Amino acid sequence: LGADTQTTDPTRVLRFPNTINQKNQVRATVDIWNNIEYELSTLYSYCTPVEKIKKSRRKKKREVVTLPPAKGLVDLYSLNTKKKDDLELLVTLRSGQMVGYRNTCLYTYCFTIALIVKEQKSTIVFARQLNEKFNEPLLIKEVQETAKSAHKDASTFFKAFSDNKYTMYGLARDLIKPEKASTIIRKLDISSEERQQMRFLIDDVIRQNRNTELVREKRREAGxxxxxxxxxxERAKTQSKVDLLHEAIETxxxxxxxxxxxxxxxxxxxxxxLKSQL
DNA sequence: GTGGAACGTACTGCACTGGC
DNA sequence: GCCAGTGCAGTACGTTCCAC
Incomplete structure (x- = not known):
């Protein structure tokens, strides 16, 4: 966004939009914008890894120790972000024609958003934004009810997930959990053409193909x-042997x-x- | 002794799978 | 997503056996 990428001091990471970085004369720009307002405490709760300031005996030096977040938590955020993007992309790919899938799509989207932003108010804002992309939007009241319901389910899940040390194993069977990609694909009838453009909502074949491609790239990078x-x-080596044999036979x-x-x-x-190849 | 075929093995790149 | 393990395919080689 035009901020100084060399900055490592947490208090100087953020640069306000349209301000100019005096160091490199780059204007800070905005890529994503919405009107949601966050409390400082809320923003802090989103931050991973958690930071803990370690006070030094000397007044001037204060060491910042970064605690690694739980892997399960990182995975959850990562997967939900991809899921959120995919659901938004789906609506775009279908040009907003989501009749028959609006409620399912909206609930899944809200559940996902709620796990990212945590707040009910923010979840509703996101839900309304998605709803506005539908050719035939749902009633505001309906959107709010869906968002509240999804937020409640997501909060219950997150509490249990957190209590379970951020692992899915051992969670109660009747607990509403984030849906698997395959379930969402089935419920929203996501076609294979649509899946090709997704990051999370993909099937095993696409995942396998992408992995194969990734491994191949790595092999090339490794030389x-x-x-x-x-x-x-190998054929060139053989040919040189054939040539050598040919000379020996002529002599x-x-x-x-x-x-x-x-x-x-x-x-x-x-x-x-080799003789048979002459 | 000679030429040729059959068989097993090694090496390499690759795709796929399952566990974490 | 990463990684180790597995099996397949292509190429090459050595050993052994057999008919002439």
Whole structure:
């Protein structure tokens, strides 16, 4: 956003929009904006990792110790952010034509949002924003009720999740949990073309293909040659042996395979095979 | 002794799977 | 998402056996 990327002091990370960074003359811009207002305490509750200021005996130096957040919590935030983006993308891809899926979509969206922003008020704001993207929006009252219900369910889940040390194992069966990608795909009839553009709402085949592509990229980065290149190299090696054998035969036209093996230094079986390629 | 075929093995890249 | 394990396919090689 135009802020100084070298800044590591937490109190100087934020740069206000439209202000100019005197260091590099870059104007701070805004990529995302909404009208939600947050309490400082609320913002602090979103922050992960949690920071704890360690007081030093010396007045001037105060050390900031960063405590790593629970992995389960990080995963939850990460997955919910992707899920939220995918649901918004779905509405965009369908040009707002969500009749028949509006309530399901809105509830899932609100449940997801509630796990990110925590506050009921903010959840309702997000819900209304999504609803406005529908070609045939639901009534405001209906949106508010759905958002409140989803927020309540999400809060109950988060409390249990938190008490369970941020793991899903061992949670009560009747507890309403975040829906799996496959469930949302089924409920909202998300097509394979739509899934191709998603990050979270994807099926096993897409996940597998993306993983395969990722692993392949890593192999290339590690300097591993592609199968085609590898095989071409092997064939080139063989061809040079064939050439060597060809020369040996021209010099010794009557030599047997065993004799040619002695001359070239190849084994008998290698000469045998190379000869068939001449 | 010779040429050739069959078999097992090694190496490599790759795709896929399951556990964490 | 990461990683280890597994199996497959392509290529090459060595050993063994057999017919001539």
């Amino acid at each position: 591993v040659k592609s199968r085609t290149e590898y095989e071409a190299n 010794n036209p009557t030599a047997s395979i065993r004799k040619l093996a002695e001359i070239t230094g190849f084994s008998k079986s290698v000469v045998q095979r």
